[in-house]
Each structure stands twice: as C-alpha cells, then as structure tokens.
Amino acid sequence: MIFQPVLNVFLLVLLFAPVAGLAVWMLVRSVRRTADGASGAGPVMWSLRLVMVLACFAMLLRPGIPGGAVQTLATDTDVVIVLDTTASIVAEDWYGDRPRLEGARADVQAIVDEYPGARFALITFDAAAEQRLPLTTDTTALMSSLEILRPEVTAQSRGSSIGIANAMLQETLAAAAQSAPDRSRMVFYLGDGEQTAASDPESFSGSAQFVDGGAVLGYGTDEGGPMRITSGSFEAGDPGYIEYQGAPAMSVRDDANLQTIGDELGVPLQIRDAAAPIDLPTAPATTTNYAESGEVGNVIELYWVFAMIMVLLLGVELARAAMLAAQLRGLALRGDAR
Numbered sequence: 001m002i003f004q005p006v007l008n009v010f011l012l013v014l015l016f017a018p019v020a021g022l023a024v025w026m027l028v029r030s031v032r033r034t035a036d037g038a039s040g041a042g043p044v045m046w047s048l049r050l051v052m053v054l055a056c057f058a059m060l061l062r063p064g065i066p067g068g069a070v071q072t073l074a075t076d077t078d079v080v081i082v083l084d085t086t087a088s089i090v091a092e093d094w095y096g097d098r099p100r101l102e103g104a105r106a107d108v109q110a111i112v113d114e115y116p117g118a119r120f121a122l123i124t125f126d127a128a129a130e131q132r133l134p135l136t137t138d139t140t141a142l143m144s145s146l147e148i149l150r151p152e153v154t155a156q157s158r159g160s161s162i163g164i165a166n167a168m169l170q171e172t173l174a175a176a177a178q179s180a181p182d183r184s185r186m187v188f189y190l191g192d193g194e195q196t197a198a199s200d201p202e203s204f205s206g207s208a209q210f211v212d213g214g215a216v217l218g219y220g221t222d223e224g225g226p227m228r229i230t231s232g233s234f235e236a237g238d239p240g241y242i243e244y245q246g247a248p249a250m251s252v253r254d255d256a257n258l259q260t261i262g263d264e265l266g267v268p269l270q271i272r273d274a275a276a277p278i279d280l281p282t283a284p285a286t287t288t289n290y291a292e293s294g295e296v297g298n299v300i301e302l303y304w305v306f307a308m309i310m311v312l313l314l315g316v317e318l319a320r321a322a323m324l325a326a327q328l329r330g331l332a333l334r335g336d337a338r
Contacts, residue, residue: 001063001064001065002063002064002065002066003061003062003063003064004061004062004064005060005061005062006060006062007060009061012057012060012061016053016056016057019053020050020053020054020057023046023049023050023053024050026046026049027043027046027047027050030042030043030045030046031043045317045320048313048316048317049313049317051309051313052309052310052313052314055306055307055309055310055313056306056310058303058306059303059306059307059310060303061303062301062303063301063302063303063306064300064301064302064303065300065302066300075115075116075117075118075283076117076118076182076183076184077115077118077119077183077184077185077186077212077283077284078118078119078120078121078135078173078176078180078183078184078185078186079111079115079118079119079120079121079185079186079187079188079214080120080121080123080135080169080172080173080176080185080186080187080188081108081111081120081121081122081123081142081188081190082123082124082125082165082169082187082188082189082190082191083104083108083122083123083124083125083146083149083190083191084124084125084126084162084190084191084192085124085125085126085149085150085151085152086125086126086151086152086157086160086194086196087151087152087154087157087227087230087242087251088100088192088194088220088227088251089101089104089151089191089192089219090151090227090228090230091192091220091224091225091226091227091250091251092225092226092227092228093220093221093223093224093225093251094219094225094274095274095275096274097225098274099228100192100219100220100225101149101151103219103272103274104146104190104217104219105143105146105147107190107217107272107278108142108143108146108188108190109143110277110278110280111188111278111280112139112142112143114280114283115186115283117137118137118186118283119135119136119137119183120133120135120136120137120139120142121133121134121135121136121172121176122142122145122146123165123168123169123172124149124165125160125164125165126151126152126157126160127152127156127157127158127159127160127164128164129164129165129167129168129169130168131168131172132145132149133145135172135176150230151230152230153230153231154229154230154231154242155231159196159197159198160196160197161195161196161197161199161201161202162191162193162194162195162201162257162261163201163202163203163204163261164197164202166202166203166204166206166207167202169187169204169207170204170206170207170210173185173187173207173210173211174210176210177210184212184213184283184284185210185211185212186211186212186213186214186281186283186284187207187211187214187265187267188214188215188216188217189204189214189215189216189217189261189262189265189267190217190219191216191217191218191219191258192218192219192220192251192252192253192254192258193218193253193254193255193256193257193258193261194220194251194252194253194254194257195254195257201257201260201261203264204261204264204265205264205265207264207265208264208265208266211265211266211267212284213267213281213282213283213284214265214267214281215262215267215268215269215270215280215281216258216259216261216262216265216267216268216269216270217270217272217278218253218255218258218269218270218271218272219253219272220251220252220253221252221253222252222253223250223252224250224251224252224253225250225251226241226242226248226249226250226251227241227242227248227249227251228240228241228242229241229242253271255269255271258271267281268281
C-alpha cells in the first residue's frame with residue numbers, strides 16, 4: 001500500500017482528530033441513552049457519521065497500490081525555436097482575422113508534444129535578437145514565455161532583418177553540440193519572411209553544420225493582414241492600426257525569403273494555414289524508443305473507494321433529513337387541524 005497525502009499527515013490528524021473525537025463522544029452518549037430506555041436511531045447514525053469522517057481522512061491520504069507500469073519515451077534532441085516578434089507577427093490574417101502569433105503559439109505547442117523529453121530553447125528577433133529561454137526540459141516555462149510574449153513597440157520600430165538571429169542561433173547550436181555531442185539538434189524558424197531593413201538578410205548557413213532537422217514555418221497570406229499598433233502600455237482602448245499613406249499597412253508573407261532561410265539551414269519550408277495541421281518531421285535517429293527508455297512505476301489510486309463510501313453515507317443522511325422534515329410537516333398540519 002502506498003500513500004500520497006494531499007497534506008502533511010500531521011496536519012490531517014490535527015484537522016480530523018477533534019471531529020472524530022466528537023463523533024465518538026456522541027456515539028457513546030447515544031448508546032448510553034439507548035441503554036437507559038431512550039428510543040431512536042442515534043447509535044446507528046453516529047456510527048455512520050464516524051465512518052464518514054474516517055473515510056474522508058482515508059481519502060485525503062490518497063492510498064494506492066503499485067502497478068500499471070507504463071513505458072516512457074525520451075527524445076535526446078535539442079530543439080531551438082527562432083520566432084519573429086516584429087509588428088508583422090500580430091498581422092491579422094491567421095484563421096481569418098486572428099493575429100499570426102496565435103498560430104505560432106499553437107504550432108510551438110505541437111512541437112513540444114511531438115518531441116517529449118527534448119530540451120527547448122527560444123530565440124526571438126525584431127530589431128535585435130534575444131535569447132528568451134536557454135535549453136531546458138521545462139516546457140511549461142517555454143509556453144509561459146510565449147503566452148506573455150508581445151511584439152516590439154511600434155513607435156520604436158526602425159525596420160528589421162529576418163536574419164538578425166543568425167549569430168545567436170549559431171552560438172546556441174555550437175554550445176549545445178560542444179556540451180552534448182551525442183544529442184541531435186533541430187531548428188524551427190517561425191516568421192513571415194518580410195524584410196523591412198534596408199540591408200540584405202544575414203545568412204543562416206553557418207548554423208547548418210549543427211542542424212539535424214527542423215523546418216521553416218511561414219505565416220501570413222498573399223493578400224496580407226493589417227497590424228495593430230503596439231505601445232507596450234496597459235491602457236485600455238483600441239490603439240488602432242499601423243498606417244501607410246493614409247491606409248492600414250499590410251504585412252505580406254515573402255515565400256522567397258523563407259525558402260532561402262530553409263535552404264541555408266537545410267530544412268524544408270512549410271507554409272502554415274490554420275485549416276491544416278502542422279506536419280512535423282520525425283525526430284533524428286538519436287531518439288530512444290520505448291524499450292530503451294525503460295518503465296516508470298505507476299500507482300493505481302484507491303481514493304475513489306472512500307469517496308464512494310462518503311457519497312453513500314451522505315445519501316443516507318439526506319434521506320433521513322428528508323424523512324424528519326416530512327414528519328415535522330405532518331405534525332404541524334395535525335396541529336393546525338386541531
């Protein structure tokens with residue numbers, strides 16, 4: 001038998017000992033009254049209430065038995081996600097008029113689900129590249145970082161290059177290869193390929209030697225989508241849209257630039273559409289299979305047995321209360337009739 005209490009056992013005892021003591025005292029008292037000739041169901045009801053208290057105590061101890069071994073899968077892979085956080089990432093042409101960032105978040109979640117046990121790093125770029133999260137197996141931290149992620153402030157935007165993260169990506173991959181040469185490395189570049197800087201995009205070819213797989217994921221449409229102004233403040237109200245020559249500026253996906261990035265990294269390009277599921281590549285051969293990963297002991301929970309006992313005893317209490325209420329009502333009606 002295994003116990004996994006929801007609270008410290010000492011605290012549970014402190015909480016339940018007074019209640020159980022009261023139930024025992026009332027039980028003894030009702031037994032004595034019955035012995036003295038009193039009628040009623042006192043001993044039975046207080047016995048059931050004592051059992052209810054003990055069942056609740058046992059339920060909170062969360063008893064269980066060992067068993068139900070399950071196999072686990074570990075992916076010995078480092079996954080680096082490079083995400084565009086320029087104003088165009090919130091252009092409203094995903095799933096109709098939703099921001100592209102929503103699609104990027106959903107795809108990152110799919111990547112996390114596809115490679116269990118992998119380490120993930122997050123690099124974002126707009127006017128400059130920034131490593132938001134170093135390589136970690138904490139996927140909750142990764143998704144939390146994406147949830148609070150906001151694009152650059154519109155007023156501070158001076159144009160951006162789709163390749164500005166090339167040096168940081170290469171450094172991250174090289175460090176990962178040096179520290180864990182037996183692990184494979186995958187790169188997922190998420191963006192629209194729109195080059196707004198006056199210079200030519202930087203090349204990612206220096207990172208190709210460290211990349212074993214991945215994909216370039218393209219967001220946006222040929223028609224383009226309008227971009228809301230981002231101020232970085234928490235003031236309520238609609239900030240409006242970025243305008244160009246008196247009309248909403250439209251962000252249009254650049255397939256040629258995205259394909260160039262894919263060629264430089266040695267990974268395929270996939271144009272994303274909210275209506276189609278993401279097609280992720282299989283993990284490199286270093287991914288261990290189920291047999292190699294071993295088994296993790298599982299616990300068969302038994303708390304539900306005590307929960308059912310409590311439900312049944314509560315049903316008895318409610319039925320008895322209903323009967324007493326009916327009896328009192330009948331007495332009241334007879335009193336009125338007199």
